[in-house]
Amino acid sequence: MKKNxxxxxxxxxxxxxVEFAGCMERRNFPAGKLVPLAxxxxxxxxxxxxxxxVPVQELxxxxxAGVDIAMFSAGASISRKFAPIAVKxxxxxxxxxxxxxxxxxxxxxxxxxxxxxxxxHHGIIANPNCTTAIVLMALYPLHRKFGVKRIFASSYQAxxxxxxxxxxxxxRQVDQSVHGEPLTHEVYPYPIAFNVLPHVDSFLPxxxxxxxxxxxxxxRKIMHHPGFRASVTCVRVPVYRAHSIAVTAEFExxxxxxxxxxxxxxxxxxxxxxxxxxxxxxxxxxxxDHYNCAVGRLRLDCALDNGLCxxxxxxxxLKGAALNAVQIAEELIK
Ligand code: A2P
Numbered sequence: 001m002k003k004n005x006x007x008x009x010x011x012x013x014x015x016x017x018v019e020f021a022g023c024m025e026r027r028n029f030p031a032g033k034l035v036p037l038a039x040x041x042x043x044x045x046x047x048x049x050x051x052x053x054v055p056v057q058e059l060x061x062x063x064x065a066g067v068d069i070a071m072f073s074a075g076a077s078i079s080r081k082f083a084p085i086a087v088k089x090x091x092x093x094x095x096x097x098x099x100x101x102x103x104x105x106x107x108x109x110x111x112x113x114x115x116x117x118x119x120x121h122h123g124i125i126a127n128p129n130c131t132t133a134i135v136l137m138a139l140y141p142l143h144r145k146f147g148v149k150r151i152f153a154s155s156y157q158a159x160x161x162x163x164x165x166x167x168x169x170x171x172r173q174v175d176q177s178v179h180g181e182p183l184t185h186e187v188y189p190y191p192i193a194f195n196v197l198p199h200v201d202s203f204l205p206x207x208x209x210x211x212x213x214x215x216x217x218x219x220r221k222i223m224h225h226p227g228f229r230a231s232v233t234c235v236r237v238p239v240y241r242a243h244s245i246a247v248t249a250e251f252e253x254x255x256x257x258x259x260x261x262x263x264x265x266x267x268x269x270x271x272x273x274x275x276x277x278x279x280x281x282x283x284x285x286x287x288x289d290h291y292n293c294a295v296g297r298l299r300l301d302c303a304l305d306n307g308l309c310x311x312x313x314x315x316x317x318l319k320g321a322a323l324n325a326v327q328i329a330e331e332l333i334k
Pocket of ligand 1: 041075
């Protein structure tokens with residue numbers, strides 16, 4: 001890989017897409033050139049990068065000539081169609097969609113956990129599901145110490161995880177509510193303002209949603225832990241940015257809160273925010289726009305042996321998406 005790669009961003013106008021450029025800029029990623037790509041609707045828009053306004057181009061089959069790294073965040077169907085085209089043109093794809101995550105040939109990487117897996121790529125590297133990535137930032141260090149068997153978790157997921165249209169929908173509904181107007185909805189099946197939806201992604205015959213099963217499936221692959229089990233309820237909440245997850249984890253070894261605190265206080269990419277006497281715990285308002293995830297509310301689970309409860313919050317557009325992708329790109333040019 002070149003030291004100053006040409007980087008394409010597919011979905012450059014989307015909620016995650018705009019964050020790719022910001023992360024590269026703030027981390028001084030040595031991109032030689034930026035190629036923002038989106039649909040024909042976005043031609044005429046620009047992407048701010050290092051003081052320049054780079055024109056957005058329409059994504060076509062010939063968009064990838066000369067591109068070294070292509071970061072995709074335009075949905076799974078665009079990834080399925082265009083990622084192989086990008087690879088054929090010589091690019092390495094870092095894909096934020098679910099299209100290739102469970103493909104055996106495709107590494108699924110959280111650099112703080114399994115950076116070495118990047119080396120085994122065949123052209124595509126997958127970025128994990130955002131909720132999974134945020135949970136694993138806290139769970140994996142605990143797993144290394146105590147050996148995780150299974151988790152039970154509920155998520156509190158921000159609307160920006162659904163994309164730019166969902167951010168707009170929440171804004172509009174808040175405005176409608178303030179003005180006493182009926183709440184109109186297009187993105188979600190019910191109003192999201194002043195509501196919570198126990199429904200993220202589509203339902204499976206088991207009653208779980210696809211999103212809920214990503215924690216177990218992707219968690220096993222990232223942690224190299226095929227026996228890991230996860231029972232999750234994913235909930236959409238009227239928060240603009242940053243997901244939070246309440247986790248109960250059961251471990252092989254006995255756990256103590258003091259050792260867990262010690263482990264988590266040294267974990268990369270994670271802040272320990274855990275002082276109930278001062279009302280200190282992680283919250284999405286304060287993890288939004290931050291690279292690090294935050295963990296708190298540590299306590300021994302009162303209903304499980306070797307069980308620990310914790311609450312983790314993180315910016316899903318950053319650690320759950322763009323930041324993680326840029327960290328993968330950094331591994332590629334190391
Ligand atoms: P566009 O803004 O031109 O529609 P989000 O996840 O926030 O909804 O963003 C989705 C991203 O994927 C946007 O950048 C969007 O571009 C892009 N996108 C959606 N459909 C296509 C398409 N058919 N071709 C290229 N880009 C697309």
